[in-house]
Amino acid sequence: MCKRSNHFKYIFLLFLIVLFNQGCTDVISGTDRGEKMRTQRIVGGPCEYKSYRGIATITSVRETKEGSESRGGHPYQGHEVRFFFFPDEKVKESYGNVEGKEYTLKLTNSRNPGAKFLKKYGIEAGRNFECYLKVITRGTCTPVLFDFSTIDLGDYFEFKEIRK
């Protein structure tokens, strides 16, 4: 009788341990019935970039169609500024190959610059500007970005003048 009682104790102990452990498992693994969800991760998030110094050569400056810039009550005449980028060193990342590709300069607020902005920063076809190519190395943000040393793309003075 005594031995049988001990057996029941061990079996009960085993049952409790398994039950307890299974409860922990559910919490830790984050999985559940039916659909498994990637609860550990989210989309987007931190991004890291590697910078390559180089020269941006402005190839063209053209007025944009009035409609695209005037929408939403922003009536200044925008300009599409196109440029090539020539890095000082070879870009290692295969998706950061900018050779022979033309890019568009945009203000940080996604707008095309206006005439006063172009004049303020001396942007005209044929001019060269120091520029950094930023190539993503981690994360899921826009893979290729440009950073101009002498052009403040967050300088919205022209836009604010219009707003007044």
Add this chain to the structure above:
Amino acid sequence: MGRKTLWLVLSLIPVLFSASWAWSGEGSDDYAIMHPDNKTRMKWIRAYENAPGALPGERVKPGVPSPRGSISLLSHLDYIPSARSQGSCGNCWVWAGTGVMAIALNVQDGIHDRLSIQYMNSCYDTDYACCGGWLSDLADFYSDRGQAVPWSNTNASWQDGGKLCSDGESGVACEDISTSPRYPIESIETQTIMTHGVDQAQAIANIKGVLGQNKAVWFAFFMGTADNWTDFRVFWDNQGEDVLWNFDSTCGEPYTSEGGGHAVLCVGYNDEDPDNSYWTMLNSWGTTAGRTYGFFRVDMDINYDCADANGEYNLYWQTLGVDYGTVPAATTEAASSITSSSATLNGTVNPGMESTTYHFEYGTTTAYGSTTAYGSTTAGMDAGSGTGDVAASVDIAGLSVCTTYHYRIVATNIEGTTCGNGQTFTTLAIPPTVTTGAAASLGLNTVTLGGTVNPNHSSTNYCFEYGTTTAYGSTTAGMDAGSGTGDVAASIDIAGLSACTVYHYRVMATNTAGTAMGNDKTFSTDCAEGGGGCFIFILRR
């Protein structure tokens, strides 16, 4: 003791087994992208599992191949491809989710407008949006806020493109973003499209079914290795928009510290060609030389249960059930019954099932966006709470003659205010008002005639008629009295008159509305030189 030891060993086996299973999905260095705490994780589980199916009643239906065809919801979305770039901010999930909302706004209310991404970046206080998130986070945010904001509002355009997660906060303060105008949201919730645990045909049919309801799809995908992402970035950077991406090579791969997740907006599909069937995905990485519109295509023939080496699914398809509140519709129409001082302003209002009032704003100037610039406002009128157009009209008086007025109708209900289009009308002109004045500087043959002329706001000329009878017969040259609203002194010198003669005269003025004539008056020219009088005096003596 032997049996006890045996029982202890046996009891430890499941313990160790369960523990190892639990830990296998939680490697401490596996998830560099994000390490949410347990509370956040549980929130995610609840959010995903509680999300209703996007196709109620069809979640577990046996798969039946859906008819081949194509759908594009792009016409419902207002976007500029090159400006649709998240930059270094990891908020792809906001771009994709906001796209779903913008398409729903157009489908429901016919409003074709870009919605602000910056609004959530600046006002989301749970975390910084650049640090990642999920569609349910977006739904929670907009559910709390109860409104979406147009991109064109003050400070609402995308400005965090140069920000990183590590910056911790937006470059634009929430309170600096204008919420007028806004799009009220009555409800918003995530909806899961069943693609896991069903066969490929059913998964495809479910996704197509949602797109077929004119609802865009929020598509999230995970890839676990640096090589996976390099391949995808090369694909993005170097291929054209007609090339298909297939996720199958990422299935079964380990999820490493170089792994990550990305969300994009699925706006359509084309499976007319069985060998080239695809989903159309709008990315938030701007454009490239080969991607004018910022798209990429995903092969439809993929494993929708694709999972990594740990069995975690790689592909997620969700959408949003959005119910926009209905602001009233308001249309300003042409004014009627226009006189020189009054008019009837007209328009139509659609209350959109909410109790709605309307009024008109009017004035001599216009500056859209300001409610006071029109100068005057009519009293509020009731437009009811129906769903059809209601004729709206208000009489206004006390207007200036011959003046152009700007006006518009403004309708308001609990969901918001709608300003109708601006219109103009011009009050009628009236003839000038004239008064014949006195004659002065009388001579034998000359006189200066006077009077006043009020042009009554219309360009007016005046002259004098004169003669020896009330038929007059002579008219002076025309003179300009301007177009003012007050009396203008009118005066003219006349010569060549007969001496000692009674003349009749009056002032006459003309503008576009007609001619007005002053009252008749007379004067007499002198009869003789001063010596003549002296001669008469001498004769009398």
